[in-house]
Amino acid sequence: MIYFKASWAALGAALLVVSCGGGDGDALGTQNTNPARGELMQTPPPRITSMSAADFTAKLQASMSGLGLLQLAGTPVCGVDVQYMKYGTVGGVNEATNASGALMVPTGSAPQCSGARPIVLYAHGTNITKRYNLADFVDNTNPAYSEGQLLAALYAAQGYILVAPNYAGFDSSPLSYHPYLNADQQSKDMMDALSAAKKALPVLLSPTSASAKLFITGYSQGGHVAMATHRAMQAAGMPVTASAPMSGPYALAAYTDAIFYGSVPAGSTLFAPLLVNSYQKAYGNLYTAASDFYEATYATGIESLVPGIYDFTTVVTNGKLPQLTLFNSTPPTPAFAAITPPTGTGTPPGATDPLFAAGFGTANLIRNTVRLGYLQDAAANPDGVLPAFTTGATAANPQNPIRLAAKRNDLRGWTPAAPVLLCAGSGDPTIFYSLNTQVMAALWGPQVSAQLVTVLDVDSPTTGPNDPFAAAKAGFAAAKADTANAAGVNAVAAVTAAYHGGLVPPYCNAAARGFFSQF
Numbered sequence: 001m002i003y004f005k006a007s008w009a010a011l012g013a014a015l016l017v018v019s020c021g022g023g024d025g026d027a028l029g030t031q032n033t034n035p036a037r038g039e040l041m042q043t044p045p046p047r048i049t050s051m052s053a054a055d056f057t058a059k060l061q062a063s064m065s066g067l068g069l070l071q072l073a074g075t076p077v078c079g080v081d082v083q084y085m086k087y088g089t090v091g092g093v094n095e096a097t098n099a100s101g102a103l104m105v106p107t108g109s110a111p112q113c114s115g116a117r118p119i120v121l122y123a124h125g126t127n128i129t130k131r132y133n134l135a136d137f138v139d140n141t142n143p144a145y146s147e148g149q150l151l152a153a154l155y156a157a158q159g160y161i162l163v164a165p166n167y168a169g170f171d172s173s174p175l176s177y178h179p180y181l182n183a184d185q186q187s188k189d190m191m192d193a194l195s196a197a198k199k200a201l202p203v204l205l206s207p208t209s210a211s212a213k214l215f216i217t218g219y220s221q222g223g224h225v226a227m228a229t230h231r232a233m234q235a236a237g238m239p240v241t242a243s244a245p246m247s248g249p250y251a252l253a254a255y256t257d258a259i260f261y262g263s264v265p266a267g268s269t270l271f272a273p274l275l276v277n278s279y280q281k282a283y284g285n286l287y288t289a290a291s292d293f294y295e296a297t298y299a300t301g302i303e304s305l306v307p308g309i310y311d312f313t314t315v316v317t318n319g320k321l322p323q324l325t326l327f328n329s330t331p332p333t334p335a336f337a338a339i340t341p342p343t344g345t346g347t348p349p350g351a352t353d354p355l356f357a358a359g360f361g362t363a364n365l366i367r368n369t370v371r372l373g374y375l376q377d378a379a380a381n382p383d384g385v386l387p388a389f390t391t392g393a394t395a396a397n398p399q400n401p402i403r404l405a406a407k408r409n410d411l412r413g414w415t416p417a418a419p420v421l422l423c424a425g426s427g428d429p430t431i432f433y434s435l436n437t438q439v440m441a442a443l444w445g446p447q448v449s450a451q452l453v454t455v456l457d458v459d460s461p462t463t464g465p466n467d468p469f470a471a472a473k474a475g476f477a478a479a480k481a482d483t484a485n486a487a488g489v490n491a492v493a494a495v496t497a498a499y500h501g502g503l504v505p506p507y508c509n510a511a512a513r514g515f516f517s518q519f
Helices: 053-061 064-073 145-154 183-203 221-235 252-260 268-283 368-380 401-408 437-443 445-449 470-516
Strands: 047-051 079-090 096-107 117-123 161-165 210-219 242-246 420-424 453-457
Touching: 047 053, 053 064, 053 079, 053 145, 064 145, 064 470, 079 145, 079 183, 096 145, 096 183, 117 183, 117 221, 145 161, 145 470, 161 183, 183 210, 183 221, 210 221, 210 470, 221 242, 242 470, 252 368, 252 401, 268 401, 368 401, 420 437, 420 470, 437 445, 437 453, 445 453, 453 470
Parallel strands: 117 161, 117 210, 210 242, 242 420, 420 453
Antiparallel strands: 047 079, 079 096, 096 161
């Protein structure tokens, strides 16, 4: 669930910020301070950046990071206009609120840049900094800056209209929390952004029209959001051309069980407050007071901590959250000693995996009483994937409120009617491939056999000269090798640290665009 961070490190200032005929951000247009769902707050939404294809190309060619993105995305065929869009949506208990996002539109005279264009609806990965704004192409300290550049290069500059919400609770949204991994709310947010974007297209400074083709994609948290959105649109009878969820926690209940069983991925201490706060706001039953759930060192103020002013580094350096220690290293009862931390998962066989062991200590975030209640319920009401694969389904009758919330937002139990690409890396130490991508592939076995669902492990060898994803696999392998070589004796740690947030996302995104091009 880590946020996107490009493996070329600084897609930042050297990339592109060019305003050709800009200054449109000051135009007020028609204001709507109380928008209904899917309605614009400002019509037309202000244009923040306008780039020609030549301007964009020149900027990419001016830096090593830009050259890396150019190699991945291809030479821009279209110019790109970036609009800052604000729209009405709802929060986790269906309360009225608003959110913002980016609307990127291709421009230019090339055939794929004009006329009715297909839409890519994109869901971003986890971030904890409130000012995350994918439309901000001016401030290179904006935490969404690099991801915004990638989306512009990969999609808009190649002829797709790109709609990318920042999500409720981020940027200018007045919602006091973020409904993190709330499948119902986040799919509504995505559909509301899409509705607002369609209303904006004909009234832009350079009016544009959309074709009937709609593609949905997203990475990490956004992978979950993308799949939830495809599911919701299918249920509502809204056409989806194809989707490409990437590295998402789809089997959320099984994944959460794995973490409480002791397979603690790095970043868990940062994701936990987002998730717990989201479900506490939505369902109201995870705890009576924050100090019931979190250790006293961290409980005060944690409900309003994220998203907030801190980033992934400063939230730790300011002592607001522990860096790694999610659980106490003292077993909640002797019966759970073998999974505190788990033994038998490391190398050599039977050893403790040091990655998971780092999630245990004495300065822990979550109280032992919380973990005990969770584990007792998991033992009494097991998931169909853990501790052993049985049905593959969610637990039939969980009683623990955290497990109930996770089950409610788990994405097992539906079948897509439109083509789906599931892209991830099998060595992912953050969103476990076997518990998410592989589980969905198993449950959708008939659809995989019928080639309605395609499964791509970018961390796998090419299957031959006709492998449609050979370029993505080769690019990933080269980036992984470069990361290892640059780290020397720390190669394994460097690859582990970069894998989910830096190595996989560019190549899965490139594969998603290639997949969409078939349609």
